[in-house]
Amino acid sequence: MNDERFDMKVDRFSMTVSNVEKIVFPGDGITKGDIINYYYSIAPVMLPLVKNRLISMQRYPFDIEHDGFYQKNAGEYFPSWVALKSLQNSDGEVVKYVIIDKRSTLVYLANQGCITFHIWLSKVTALEYPDRMIFDLDPSGDTFDFSKVRQTALKIKALLEELSLIPFVMTTGSRGLHVVVPIKPIINFDGVRSLSRSIAQHLVNIDPKNLTLELRKNKRGKKIFIDYLRNGYGATGVAPYSLRARPHAPVATPLDWQEINDVHLRSDRYTLFTVFDRLNKHGDPWKDIAKSARSLKRAIKHFQY
DSSP, rough: OOOOOOEEEETTTTEEEEEETTTETTTTTTHHHHHHHHHHHHHHHHHHHTOOOOEEEEOOSSSSTOOOEOOOSTTTTTTTTEEEEEEOOTTTTTEEEEOOOOOHHHHHHHHEEEEEEEEEOGGGGGTTTSEEEEEEEEESSSSSSHHHHHHHHHHHHHHHHHOOOEEEEEEEEEEEEEEEEOOOOOOOOHHHHHHHHHHHHHHHHHHHHTTOOOOOOOGGGTOEEEEEEGGTOOOEEEEOBBSSTTOOOBBBEEEEEEGGTTOOOTTOSSBTHHHHHHHHHOOOTTTTTGOOOOOOOOHHHHTTT
16 A cells, blocks of 8 residues: 655645555555545536535545445544534534535545545525435345336426426436435425425335335335435435445436436446546536425425325
8 A cells, every 4th residue: 555645735725645546446446546536526516516515424444345434523633624514413412514615625535535425405504494305216135127216216207297396316326316306495304304205105106016115125025115214304315426335436426317218227327437428428417406496385285185
């Protein structure tokens, strides 16, 4: 391992970068330096989609073949220019959450061994009121038919559009898809979670053979779990354009809806190696997601009957 250290400057802020030649993805030869360069390069596209949101960090001090860990609390050693938000958790402890508001923070955290970023569904300006609703489509079993995940995403899209909402979709970079709905931040998390459960239950009622809300994995069989629980206060979803700690370094990639019809689509299709080519050809389909935010009032009223 090369433990050479050197200073670099990003956004006017200086940091010490180390071990850039350390192999983090052993099967692919991807180094810590490659991860740092990825987040430096993806920042202009990623930042508008994660800015002003609290994050949970998924860190791998060694490599992805060794256990990583989740970290919410910022280290005491984090530099003062890393934006933080202090919140008291249910145990009465104060947690200092990181806010990714600039490229230098992305790079700094990558240097700390953070591979994956998970974001809140609300912004720091209105933490109790989410501006996104999310449905995580999680296929069950070690082997599964991804076409069913694609078909489920399209069913959710159709239902949401009937409710005058504008859904967006992305690969998680892992196994499934996220359907994300930008919403006006005027309903609290309890209300949004209740609505998301009603929507998910409606879909399960229509297609009980393939869909489930069963929390226990060993009870799901081959069904797709519609995870609406991410819509609770403090819950997170993987950040758009975040790397995943899986072979080939897949990226959670926002898609155009027509791509869901691609029979070759997989959740891990786009990687650190290919995502920039995709962006150069097609741009970012989520760049205007905030402008598509709609009220949930009609949807809530629909499921009250």
